[in-house]
Amino acid sequence: MxxxxxxxxxxxxxxxxxxxxxxxVRAFVAPDRRDALTAFECLAHELAQTAFHLPExxxxxxxxxxxxxxxxxxxxxxxxxxxxxxxxxxAQAFDARAVDALLAATLALREAGPPSDYAAQRxxxxxxxxxxxxxxxxxxxxxDDGEAASxxxxxxxxxxxxxxxxxxxxxxxxxxxxxNRLARHQLSRDDLARPGAARDAxxxxxxxxxxxxLAAVGDAATLAARARARLDRRLVAAARRAADPLPVLWHGLxxxxxxxxxxxxxxxxxx
Numbered sequence: 001m002x003x004x005x006x007x008x009x010x011x012x013x014x015x016x017x018x019x020x021x022x023x024x025v026r027a028f029v030a031p032d033r034r035d036a037l038t039a040f041e042c043l044a045h046e047l048a049q050t051a052f053h054l055p056e057x058x059x060x061x062x063x064x065x066x067x068x069x070x071x072x073x074x075x076x077x078x079x080x081x082x083x084x085x086x087x088x089x090x091a092q093a094f095d096a097r098a099v100d101a102l103l104a105a106t107l108a109l110r111e112a113g114p115p116s117d118y119a120a121q122r123x124x125x126x127x128x129x130x131x132x133x134x135x136x137x138x139x140x141x142x143x144d145d146g147e148a149a150s151x152x153x154x155x156x157x158x159x160x161x162x163x164x165x166x167x168x169x170x171x172x173x174x175x176x177x178x179x180n181r182l183a184r185h186q187l188s189r190d191d192l193a194r195p196g197a198a199r200d201a202x203x204x205x206x207x208x209x210x211x212x213x214l215a216a217v218g219d220a221a222t223l224a225a226r227a228r229a230r231l232d233r234r235l236v237a238a239a240r241r242a243a244d245p246l247p248v249l250w251h252g253l254x255x256x257x258x259x260x261x262x263x264x265x266x267x268x269x270x271x
Contacts, residue, residue: 008082011042021256028268039086057110068099093138098131114175129154149221164249
């Protein structure tokens with residue numbers, strides 16, 4: 001394995017840590033698309049991590065601008081990053097202007113206050129995932145409905161992971177639950193660090209909205225998005241049955257369930 005392969009493998013490892021089901025789902029993708037899909041999912045993960053998890057706006061902006069330049073290079077066949085090199089000719093379909101929209105969404109996230117309600121929270125996240133879905137469509141093709149469905153699946157999965165982060169809510173980062181949820185259950189953001197019936201109830205309300213959104217992920221989404229949404233639906237259903245949903249979420253998000261192969265196979269058969 002050369003240095004480039006080793007570097008790319010580190011990005012794949014980061015992806016699999018966040019998306020443990022991906023290696024199983026990948027096996028059901030057409031063989032001639034598997035490597036490019038893996039590289040794209042690594043890119044999508046890096047872009048989303050930059051948008052959501054770098055607290056300083058200037059640092060996030062600089063990194064996204066670098067990615068914009070790199071995507072332009074990759075579209076000319078001159079990419080230098082291990083992910084770009086792994087994408088190969090697939091990257092030549094990219095339009096770097098999608099990263100402009102991603103950068104604008106990232107800066108807007110940091111300028112916006114905590115979301116007032118779930119719809120506002122979803123809209124903030126959707127602005128990040130819409131340009132990622134645009135890049136995905138350029139690389140692999142999709143209808144308008146397919147692009148929208150894949151963006152929704154990514155958005156809702158992100159909100160599910162944010163819900164699992166509730167006890168670690170930090171004033172310096174985005175709120176994990178919207179303000180109306182906190183007000184209804186008489187919670188402050190500091191209260192979210194402590195177990196209790198009010199926190200559990202607020203999380204159950206959040207999971208109910210997430211479940212409704214997952215049910216709306218359409219058949220036009222990509223295989224990977226449909227498989228992830230199917231797994232998320234089962235996880236959310238299990239978490240909603242638990243008095244304290246957090247242990248269920250943590251366990252379910254940290255590993256691929258034994259049923260992953262079955263769900264991926266079913267989605268692959270659906271086309």
